[in-house]
Amino acid sequence: MTILYGEAATGKTTTVIQAATLAAKLGLKVIYVDSDHSFTQQRFQQIAKTGAHDASELIMLFLPETFAEQRALVETLENYVTPTLGVVIVDSMSSLYRAAFSKSASVFNLNRDLSRQLAYLGELSARSKVACIITSQVHARLSPPLGDIEPVARRAVFHFSRTILKLRNTPKPHVKDFLLERFDGSDVRSSCLVALTEGGLEDAES
Secondary structure, eight states, rough: EEEEESSSSSHHHHHHHHHHHHHHHHEEEEEETTTTTOOHHHHHHHHHHGHHHHHHEEEEOOOOHHHHHHHHHTTGGGGOOOOOOOEEEEOOSSSHHHHHHHHHOOOHHHHHHHHHHHHHHHHHHHHHHHHEEEEEEEEOOOOSTTEEEEEEHHHHHHOOOOOEEEEEEEESTTEEEEEEEETTEEEEEEEEEEEETTTTEEEEOO
């Protein structure tokens, strides 16, 4: 399971739409849980280009409205597993959690529900041998280094994610810094610059 986290406009949704499109073009089925309601037909067509129609036939799009709906959906994803399932995407894992957090009478129960969803996705990924990509909103750290960002519910999402990718803005609005912090369970420190274009992500010169 891979987590992408970063501030707004760092390219999280573009990254997962592009991942979904590439998988579909390989003939793999994609489950896309759009909790942010940020998947647009226009953006998809820009990225998929002439292959948009065929790719769309393999992408199952779900739009939960509440954290409870997201939980119920995640816990039934196994019903959609087939031999051709290649990728499960949740964009984002934290938006409905954050909305529920402000209204919840029990933070403990809310955090438990989030951990259960992450655990279920991790088990589904391992058991069915499919990639699972989740995105997360961020907030500023209240502990050193102060002012740095971290995912919402950092402890839970970092615990269950074997690969962690931090997306950062740069002085050039269209260029993003992708920092790989963990790969397949091992801590690493590697980065590259990526151009965020109308057609998706492309290599950017340093």
